[in-house]
Amino acid sequence: MLRVAPTKLETFRDDFTYSNSREAIERFPFPFPEDEYSYSVNIEPHTLPGAAGSVNEHLFDIDEHYLSEMAERAQVLKENPKRCLAMPHMELACWDFIDRAMTTMAADYPDYFSLQKNGEQWHWQNKLLQLDDTFTFGDSSTLPCPPLEYMGRQVQGDIALLDQRDGDLFLDAGIVTCPADWSLAFDAGMSFKEWHGPVPMAHEMGVFERALKYLTAIPLGRPVRRLNWTLTVNARMDTSPETYPMWGVENRSVTAENVGEKVYLRVELQVLDRMARSNALMFSIRTYLISMNDLVTNKDWARRMHRVMKTLPEPLIEYKGLTHYHPLLVDWLAQYDPAN
Amino acid sequence: MQVEMIPGVKSRPVYTPVTVNPRSQRQIFIAQDQIPAALQSLYDGCEQGEKSLLTVVTTGAAAAGGALSIDDLAQRVASLPQSSSFYLAGSEAFMWDIAKLLTDAGFISDQIAMLAPLSKERRLFCTHCYTLMDHVTHSPHVCSGCGRALLVRDHFSKIHRAYVGVQINAEDPADLPAAAEELS
Numbered sequence: 350m351l352r353v354a355p356t357k358l359e360t361f362r363d364d365f366t367y368s369n370s371r372e373a374i375e376r377f378p379f380p381f382p383e384d385e386y387s388y389s390v391n392i393e394p395h396t397l398p399g400a401a402g403s404v405n406e407h408l409f410d411i412d413e414h415y416l417s418e419m420a421e422r423a424q425v426l427k428e429n430p431k432r433c434l435a436m437p438h439m440e441l442a443c444w445d446f447i448d449r450a451m452t453t454m455a456a457d458y459p460d461y462f463s464l465q466k467n468g469e470q471w472h473w474q475n476k477l478l479q480l481d482d483t484f485t486f487g488d489s490s491t492l493p494c495p496p497l498e499y500m501g502r503q504v505q506g507d508i509a510l511l512d513q514r515d516g517d518l519f520l521d522a523g524i525v526t527c528p529a530d531w532s533l534a535f536d537a538g539m540s541f542k543e544w545h546g547p548v549p550m551a552h553e554m555g556v557f558e559r560a561l562k563y564l565t566a567i568p569l570g571r572p573v574r575r576l577n578w579t580l581t582v583n584a585r586m587d588t589s590p591e592t593y594p595m596w597g598v599e600n601r602s603v604t605a606e607n608v609g610e611k612v613y614l615r616v617e618l619q620v621l622d623r624m625a626r627s628n629a630l631m632f633s634i635r636t637y638l639i640s641m642n643d644l645v646t647n648k649d650w651a652r653r654m655h656r657v658m659k660t661l662p663e664p665l666i667e668y669k670g671l672t673h674y675h676p677l678l679v680d681w682l683a684q685y686d687p688a689n
Numbered sequence: 690m691q692v693e694m695i696p697g698v699k700s701r702p703v704y705t706p707v708t709v710n711p712r713s714q715r716q717i718f719i720a721q722d723q724i725p726a727a728l729q730s731l732y733d734g735c736e737q738g739e740k741s742l743l744t745v746v747t748t749g750a751a752a753a754g755g756a757l758s759i760d761d762l763a764q765r766v767a768s769l770p771q772s773s774s775f776y777l778a779g780s781e782a783f784m785w786d787i788a789k790l791l792t793d794a795g796f797i798s799d800q801i802a803m804l805a806p807l808s809k810e811r812r813l814f815c816t817h818c819y820t821l822m823d824h825v826t827h828s829p830h831v832c833s834g835c836g837r838a839l840l841v842r843d844h845f846s847k848i849h850r851a852y853v854g855v856q857i858n859a860e861d862p863a864d865l866p867a868a869a870e871e872l873s
Contacts, residue, residue: 431819532816538848539700546700547844590816590855594837597859673860 355415355477361527362421367584369643373413377639378404379647380576380616384656386665388550390560395574395620398457404618407457408572409450409504410635415477418505418527421586425526426498429591431534433498435510435522442510442522443496444487445624446631450500475503497524506618506635509533511541513565513628520544527586527636529579529615530670534591549664564621567630572622577634579669580678581615584638588615603674608681609642612674614654641681651685658682701843701852702781707802709735713774716740719762719787721779722748727804728778738774747783759790766794774800781806782823785850809872812851813841821851827869829857838865841872 359367369377382391399405404412425432435443451473455464465472469486480503484491492499501508501524509523518541525533536544541561567573581588582599603611618635645651658679666675683689709716709731716739718732724744732742743765744756757765775791777784784803791801813825820834828841832854839854846853858864 532853534819535814535816535844535846535849535853537846539846543700543845543847547842590853592817593859594817594856597856598861600860 355411355413355417357413357417358420359414359417360421361417361584361586362424365584367414367417367638369639370413374639374643374646376403376412377644378576378616378618378637379644379650379653380578380614381653381657384653386657386660386662388554388556388665390556390563390575392560392563392573392575395572395622397572404635404637405574408453408620408622409457409506409633410618411454411458411461411477411505415505418586419478419502422502422524422526425587426502432526432589432591433495433501433524434533434537435495435497436512436538439510439512439522439627439629440489440496441487442512442624442627442629442631443489443500445627445629446508446510447496447500448486449622449624449631450504454504478503497522504633506633509632509634510624511630511632513630516565517541517561518564518630525589525634528589528634529577529581529617529636530588530590530593532590547668549668550662564630567621567623569623569625572620574618574620577617577619579615580671580674581613581638582611582674584613584640586636586638600670600673603677605677605681608674608677609645610640612641612678613638614641614644641678645682645685648685651682652687655679655682655686655689701845702803704803704805707731707776707804709737709776710774710800710802711737713738713772713800714770715773716776717766717769717773718742718776719778720744721783721807722746722756725778725804725807728776731776731804745779745783745787747779759786762787763790763794766791766796771795774802776802776804778804778807780808780810782810782812782850785847788847789850811841811872812849813839813854814846814849814851815839815854817856821849825852825872827871829866829869830854 361367395405397408404410451464454462461477463474470483471486472483474481489496507525507527509520509525511518512521520536520539523533542557545557582603585596588596616637620633622631624631644654666672716735718728720728722744724742732740743762745762746756746758777787788801792798809826811825813822813830815832815834817837818832818835820832822833825841829838830841832839837856838858840857842853842855844853
């Protein structure tokens with residue numbers, strides 16, 4: 350049972366009514382292990398179940414924002430259906446994802462989800478979204494929409510399905526409605542190094558070579574995770590290149606007075622999990638947002654946030670799109686750092 | 690395929706010198722509209738296998754007699770043996786279009802070599818409205834689909850055979866560079 354049930358319906362656009370409860374702040378995955386910024390791949394085993402109540406407890410973390418995020422996803426897909434795509438050879442991987450998601454969610458959140466299997470006839474109930482569907486496993490014509498979209502509309506976070514061939518990973522399917530500034534439509538079909546092409550510094554450090562070796566060797570039932578982060582102005586989930594003309598101006602709306610409410614730390618819990626039938630990798634990117642005002646309620650986080658922001662290398666400031674408001678943020682955070 | 694990633698601009702293809710694969714039964718040289726000297730000399734110097742020099746028309750104005758349409762080429766390719774090699778010359782977008790035609794026909798990228806592109810023109814993908822534009826030479830480039838001024842980035846997609854374009858002044862619509870820069 351969730352400590353805070355997903356009952357509220359908040360917005361991630363226009364009036365931005367999204368907010369975190371005290372419990373959500375406490376379980377926020379703060380991503381910085383040290384005071385100084387350091388670049389690392391930081392991949393670790395995602396051993397399940399993780400600590401009770403933490404974002405790592407289950408494979409798919411369902412929290413108080415579930416209904417809000419699913420409504421936001423539906424809105425993005427309505428405006429641009431191409432935010433979900435699956436190449437024909439990924440059909441089996443999409444069904445792997447359905448199996449993995451339904452099986453674990455029904456076991457982890459029995460009050461909200463249930464799954465009954467009778468051979469290939471499956472009966473799925475999602476009480477939060479009031480869905481009650483019976484379908485033939487593996488037969489996409491028995492679902493109300495394509496399989497990746499069907500299940501993607503029921504899990505928080507973006508999902509990419511990576512085809513593994515020739516010792517490489519290819520971005521051949523995904524449902525991506527809350528990306529940190531990357532386009533599934535453009536990056537579709539790219540190899541691992543290609544879709545990371547724009548990332549600064551890491552290529553020279555050999556990061557992607559090592560990561561690829563590690564990721565292609567992930568065995569069944571042994572998922573791994575890492576945290577990634579950026580900053581977002583306002584609690585906007587859909588910071589995609591597609592919609593950049595809509596939200597770009599918000600980057601200039603930060604002032605010394607409104608840093609605490611406008612600037613959000615955006616953390617992605619990235620999990621990679623081997624799919625049983627297709628040998629694809631599921632790459633789930635679960636996004637958590639916390640305002641600076643909420644973040645500094647934790648004194649340790651506030652102090653560390655200041656130190657990390659202060660030591661962030663210039664290429665990363667530019668790559669993450671923080672150029673305009675980064676100095677304002679550092680100045681504002683300084684009040685929480687006794688070293689200043 | 691003799692294409693790898695350049696250090697510094699990791700998803701942009703780099704074109705290294707092309708040599709003939711001596712073990713191929715069929716050697717197919719394909720040029721866009723006109724045969725450039727580099728492809729002609731590669732063809733002239735090729736002594737292994739049965740060789741063909743083809744021209745594909747892309748400009749509307751037909752080149753010399755015997756030039757093929759893209760559809761002609763697709764038909765011709767369908768009857769080639771698996772042990773064929775291909776050597777492509779033309780604009781970057783043309784070569785990647787032909788490479789796609791070849792891989793769709795069942796050949797693998799190792800069988801396809803691209804010469805250095807004959808111009809700096811790029812194909813551009815608008816990340817806002819998904820319009821594809823050819824013959825892009827400057828950045829920013831005004832999108833023919835949505836009218837936004839697009840910064841042309843070096844991030845390249847082999848699927849779209851195009852570079853990505855992102856609105857250059859989304860943060861401040863009043864801020865537009867006075868002059869467009871020529872692409873390299």
